[in-house]
Amino acid sequence: MSDAGNWCLIESDPGVFTQLIAEMGVSGVQVEEVWDFDNIANLNPVYGLIFLFKYDQNTAADTMELDQSQHSTTTDHVFFAKQVINNACATQAILSILMNRNDIDLGKELVQFREFAQDLPPDMKGLTISNSENIRRVHNSFARSEAFVNEQQPASGQDEDLFHFISYVPIHGALYELDGLNPAPINLGPCTDADWLSKVRPIIEARMATYSSSEIRFNLMAVCKDRTLVLTEQIDAADRKIENAEKKLARAVQTLRSERELLSVFLSDEQEKRERYRSENARRKHNFIPLVNVLLRKLADKDKLAELIDTAGRKANERAARRRELQQQQVQQQGPAR
Missing domain, CATH: 3.40.532.10 (Peptidase C12, ubiquitin carboxyl-terminal hydrolase)
Known part of the structure; x- marks a missing residue:
């Protein structure tokens, strides 16, 4: 040497x-x-x-x-x-x-x-x-x-x-x-x-x-x-995991919101049904037939009866369509979440 x-x-x-x-x-x-x-x-x-x-x-x-x-x-x-x-x-x-x-x-x-x-x-x-x-x-x-x-x-x-x-x-x-x-x-x-x-x-x-x-x-x-490169890569990997977790959470939240909205519709239906029960039970205790006959004749005389029947039918159809739409959304969103 x-x-x-x-x-x-x-x-x-x-x-x-x-x-x-x-x-x-x-x-x-x-x-x-x-x-x-x-x-x-x-x-x-x-x-x-x-x-x-x-x-x-x-x-x-x-x-x-x-x-x-x-x-x-x-x-x-x-x-x-x-x-x-x-x-x-x-x-x-x-x-x-x-x-x-x-x-x-x-x-x-x-x-x-x-x-x-x-x-x-x-x-x-x-x-x-x-x-x-x-x-x-x-x-x-x-x-x-x-x-x-x-x-x-x-x-x-x-x-x-x-x-x-x-x-x-x-x-x-x-x-x-x-x-x-x-x-x-x-x-x-x-x-x-x-x-x-x-x-x-x-x-x-x-x-x-x-x-x-x-x-x-x-x-x-x-x-x-280089530890700065290693740590930067680890931070980037953590950011990707956070982003993926946030996306999954957003999907889960959307699914839960749809479920809640559907439940709210069901609840509204139940509340309306209970109110209807109360009204029906009240009517059962009283004879409203004469009054109803008078009202129907008055509405018919003023050409309002057909319009009210159409409006009631349309609202019933809209509620039924909304329930079907929410049920379909719930099925679609629950699939990927699982």
Whole structure:
């Protein structure tokens, strides 16, 4: 691995990584720090994980020797780049996730970069990253005078802790560990988009357990869909549910109103019937025949009798037609409501 050259150290921070990804032209992606695996599902969809840990060359060599059987022999479907320069492991870990996802809008420049480098061997991919003016410019724009991450041996020769970034990402039905210091990707077994987070958890926890109890300097970050987009989509979905519920409620209210109107007609009929009963019962107690005969003769003499008969018949027909109309509306509206 070459010297740091003109690649600076950058801070392990989700805000830095989110802005770095955006300035590389990627849309709809952000980085969130993971404090608790139990709550990581709240960030779904999660595209990949970036793990920062203290780097021990002796431990790393032992781990690489144990993991040789897991190194993928076929990497055509995995975008894997060797890390050929110092200080670039943060950006390389991010690219390891972005380059292996087909559900991320990479932007024009990274799409062209992936198309150019896809078929290159891992070491040439690493050189292509190091020689990318756009990627190096964005990376160096986040330079800090004091950074948490340090992959360089101090010039003084004194011991200093080194830290390193690696990525975990599901690719074509398998969980991969992508570490630019390894010769190839490590296939950690089959997975799906639904269960890969549960499968990577014990792997990361086991890696942390290899350190002494006094070592707590770990950092885990999730590369996930932009939460503003996720929340906006959820709000839109809630609005659609509200609209559908309001439409169903409006239909139900209209049905109930029709039912009420029909019941009101029935009630009016019943009230009229009761009034008629009272009138009829009153007439039963009195002899109105002489009076009726006189009235009918008077109405007939004035040519009013036929008009009154027509009016009474028309009102009776109108009430009957209205009842039929309301009954028909009730049947039609109750059908879709069920």
